[in-house]
Amino acid sequence: MTTRKDASFAYQAVYHYLIGLIEAATGAGEQKLPSLRQLALRLGVSVSTTKYAYALLEDEGRIYAKAKFGYFTRAVASAPLSATSASLLDSVFASARQPGMLALSSDAPAMLLSLQSPLLMIERELTRQYPQSHAPLYQPFGEAELRAAVAERYTRSAKNFWQAEQVYIGADLRSVFELSLTALDLNGSVALVESPCSWAILRQLQAAKIRVIEIPLGDDGRFDLPALNEVLTREPVRLAVLSSTVNIPQGGLMPAEDKQQICRWLAEREIWLFENDTWGEFCFSPSAARYRDFADPDRLLVFSTFDKIIGAEAPYGYVLCRQQRAQLQRSFLERGFRLSTIRQKAIARLYLSKRIDPHLKTLQTLLLQRMQQMQALLEQHANGRWQMVVPHGGASFWLKVLPPIKMRQVFERLLAERIVIAPGEIFSQQGAWQQHLRLSYTLDWDKDIAQALTALAQAIDAAT
Missing domain, CATH: 3.40.640.10 (Type I PLP-dependent aspartate aminotransferase-like (Major domain))
Structure with a gap:
């Protein structure tokens, strides 16, 4: 089994290295970044790993690709990301990839069991x-x-x-x-x-x-x-x-x-x-x-x-x-x-x-177990705060927070505690689902997930 504790996050190291290059280039206009192969050789990783890191940054809007020329930086503000200084989606995306963050917003089933080895x-x-x-x-x-x-x-x-x-x-x-x-x-x-x-x-x-x-x-x-x-x-x-x-x-x-x-x-x-x-x-x-x-x-x-x-x-x-x-x-x-x-x-x-079918069967079993584990914790901490529907698959719960709140306020408070959630409004162009959030159960379960949900409950109470 390959888990997040061994080789599964090599791309994160590349991602953070590139963040350093981008921040160093801020204010100097458009800057060309190393090619996929150049970066792979420089950092001793595979080309696919560098490609994945570049794809994450491109999704965030930090860089863009020019056909046949490579990747280039975009202007990036030097201030720390927050829901008030950047779009909420970009804040969620970037914060989840910072070291030491507990990303309750993730949706990567291969974190539980991968075929990378x-x-x-x-x-x-x-x-x-x-x-x-x-x-x-x-x-x-x-x-x-x-x-x-x-x-x-x-x-x-x-x-x-x-x-x-x-x-x-x-x-x-x-x-x-x-x-x-x-x-x-x-x-x-x-x-x-x-x-x-x-x-x-x-x-x-x-x-x-x-x-x-x-x-x-x-x-x-x-x-x-x-x-x-x-x-x-x-x-x-x-x-x-x-x-x-x-x-x-x-x-x-x-x-x-x-x-x-x-x-x-x-x-x-x-x-x-x-x-x-x-x-x-x-x-x-x-x-x-x-x-x-x-x-x-x-x-x-x-x-x-x-x-x-x-x-x-x-x-x-x-x-x-x-x-x-x-x-x-x-x-x-x-x-x-x-x-x-x-x-x-x-x-x-x-x-x-x-090998895919046996792997998928095992992975689905793990997902179901983690879903049930998260369900028990959510029921334990609910106390009228949220309503949930048990998912039929995937890697996350879709919660409706019952008391009227400002979800961005909850997001900001949890961010200060190094916990990242995915507010529901990022899943709509029209600003719908503002009383919802997505919580993943493909997590590092060695961490104190129960305490993270306690922090979520407290943040909701504070915003009510």
């Missing part, structure tokens, strides 16, 4: 088999063996199958999502999303100048279907982004008949369905229906990433799409990803060796 062992074996001089520098759509492994993973029947050429591998989830929007000519359009919605998806839609319509989920994990149909009838929606199984971060599970009806309405209107499968494998119900079971195959794109299952050494994102092949290929060619062929082959071998 087997991955790196396979990579060493492959390095001996494929000398660098004989390996291609990069393959624009991803390594063929990995694309084939992903296609095989998603194939369910002779009628519902995928082929390797319908799979595209990119540097991370953000990149492949961005390229997919561009390739399908969806920038500047109208999108429907479930709410609460992943902040990463909301940020990407905003960057693509897409108008977002948020459809709230009930405590039962279901939409108000008549209201949803009315929105689809009234608005020029071209894209719907929905969680494949369990709704993230809410933790609900929509019935199969609801998903079938939604897919029927989307197909009638020729609306693209982007199925977020990032958490698709982390549903506690093995028979949960996925949207892709009912979707129009000509208007379906599935996107996900490897790091939730394998760990931070596998940050690559991927999409599966049967249509618009020429447009997707052009977008990926123009982006020119330079991904490690050997690392991709190693990930493929993990899948082809059938």
Whole structure:
């Protein structure tokens, strides 16, 4: 087992090293940062580790990438981050990665159990088999063996199958999502999303100048279907982004008949369905229906990433799409990803060796145990402060705080105690869910989680 106590946080050291470079460059205008390979050699880590650290900083808006030129700094304020000096989302994101913080806001299941050690062992074996001089520098759509492994993973029947050429591998989830929007000519359009919605998806839609319509989920994990149909009838929606199984971060599970009806309405209107499968494998119900079971195959794109299952050494994102092949290929060619062929082959071998399913079964068991452990603590500390619904999967609880409070005040107070929560409003563009928060149970359980929840209860009492 690889846990957060050994090699699983190598990227954090790289992240903090880069923070130092960025802060040193503040006020000096735009500065070019080291390339992925230069930084990997300098710090003695893998290229994938440096890529993951860069991706975190890019998501925070601290740096940006120029195609074929590398990464560059943005102007960053030198004052400490807080909810008043920067956006709340950026404060949550950056604070959770500071040393000594207890991040109750995290959502990384591989923290409990990763496959990084087997991955790196396979990579060493492959390095001996494929000398660098004989390996291609990069393959624009991803390594063929990995694309084939992903296609095989998603194939369910002779009628519902995928082929390797319908799979595209990119540097991370953000990149492949961005390229997919561009390739399908969806920038500047109208999108429907479930709410609460992943902040990463909301940020990407905003960057693509897409108008977002948020459809709230009930405590039962279901939409108000008549209201949803009315929105689809009234608005020029071209894209719907929905969680494949369990709704993230809410933790609900929509019935199969609801998903079938939604897919029927989307197909009638020729609306693209982007199925977020990032958490698709982390549903506690093995028979949960996925949207892709009912979707129009000509208007379906599935996107996900490897790091939730394998760990931070596998940050690559991927999409599966049967249509618009020429447009997707052009977008990926123009982006020119330079991904490690050997690392991709190693990930493929993990899948082809059938190690993923036993690993997932063990990881799901651990998640369920930690969820029940957190549930007991939350019930113990609730005392009328919050209402919770037991999640059907994922890695977190979605809590509704019952007394009217200012959640930012709670966030700030806990931050001073080196505890980070994820206020509900970061999961909405429209400022919804201000009485909610997300609490993870993929934590370092060697720390005093009960005391952290006591601090949360006290902060809520103080803000009431």
